[in-house]
Amino acid sequence: MANFLEIKNITKYYNVGAGQVLALENIHFEVSSGELVCLLGPSGCGKTTLLKIIAGLEKQASGQILLNGNVVDATGPERGMIFQEPRLFPWLTLEENVAFGIKGRYEKKLLQTVVQKLLEIVGLSNFSKAWPSQLSGGMAQRAAIARSLAADPLILLLDEPFTALDTQTRTKLQNDFLNLWQSTHKTCIHVTHDIDEALILGQRIIVMHPSPGRIKEIIPIPFPYPRCPDDPDFITLKKELRDSFLP
Numbered sequence: 001m002a003n004f005l006e007i008k009n010i011t012k013y014y015n016v017g018a019g020q021v022l023a024l025e026n027i028h029f030e031v032s033s034g035e036l037v038c039l040l041g042p043s044g045c046g047k048t049t050l051l052k053i054i055a056g057l058e059k060q061a062s063g064q065i066l067l068n069g070n071v072v073d074a075t076g077p078e079r080g081m082i083f084q085e086p087r088l089f090p091w092l093t094l095e096e097n098v099a100f101g102i103k104g105r106y107e108k109k110l111l112q113t114v115v116q117k118l119l120e121i122v123g124l125s126n127f128s129k130a131w132p133s134q135l136s137g138g139m140a141q142r143a144a145i146a147r148s149l150a151a152d153p154l155i156l157l158l159d160e161p162f163t164a165l166d167t168q169t170r171t172k173l174q175n176d177f178l179n180l181w182q183s184t185h186k187t188c189i190h191v192t193h194d195i196d197e198a199l200i201l202g203q204r205i206i207v208m209h210p211s212p213g214r215i216k217e218i219i220p221i222p223f224p225y226p227r228c229p230d231d232p233d234f235i236t237l238k239k240e241l242r243d244s245f246l247p
């Protein structure tokens with residue numbers, strides 16, 4: 001039987017001036033259904049590029065993305081992307097933002113129920129009539145997650161969604177995200193350059209290196225959730241990962 005998501009020998013160049021940058025070199029790994037994988041690496045190692053290729057927003061030079069054995073070469077509702085900045089439509093209320101991509105799917109009353117349920121899942125049920133400008137950074141990112149969940153994707157692709165938040169909000173959203181993942185069983189690929197975040201969230205951590213972007217190692221994380229940064233095993237693995245960041 002085919003694996004759920006296969007990233008097969010992906011190579012990607014960008015044209016820069018008269019030359020080319022090799023952004024990704026022969027990236028190869030598989031992701032199981034329901035798995036939470038963190039892509040960890042320093043700036044410029046190609047994390048966003050890889051996520052965009054999986055989302056169908058960028059084209060690779062060679063290699064393939066397979067989902068349930070089928071080639072992925074364009075965007076599709078079974079893959080939802082969440083960016084570092086929430087990208088909400090400022091002229092729509094929160095409920096309208098969440099409803100935007102699914103309006104045609106349900107009749108009005110049912111749409112309201114679905115949107116309300118999604119806002120509840122991300123803890124924003126009291127803010128359905130609020131405008132994006134009235135939300136804090138953490139609330140806006142929750143709203144972006146709700147909007148992404150609206151299409152009921154199989155896979156969530158998260159590009160450093162908590163990076164712009166203060167430490168306290170970030171910790172809260174990491175915990176809430178773990179609860180959401182555990183209750184929805186979505187497959188998640190979560191990009192981060194933060195070792196702690198990768199260790200708090202990932203069932204596996206895929207460590208990437210830059211110039212050219214490549215996989216250095218893939219590390220299964222054996223600790224149960226919730227994970228505690230003060231735990232001696234956590235600290236040991238964090239040190240190993242820090243060393244692994246070095247060229």
Ligand SMILES: Nc1ncnc2c1ncn2[C@@H]1O[C@H](COP(=O)(O)OP(=O)(O)OP(=O)(O)O)[C@@H](O)[C@H]1O
Nearest residue numbers: 014015016021023042043044045046047048049050
């Ligand atoms: N549109 C583009 N045109 C040219 N080069 C690009 C483009 N996008 C990315 N690159 C280059 O490709 C490489 C990988 O970039 P990418 O943004 O994927 O890395 P990243 O690991 O996500 O970095 P960061 O953590 O800073 O977002 C870098 O060398 C970058 O300069």
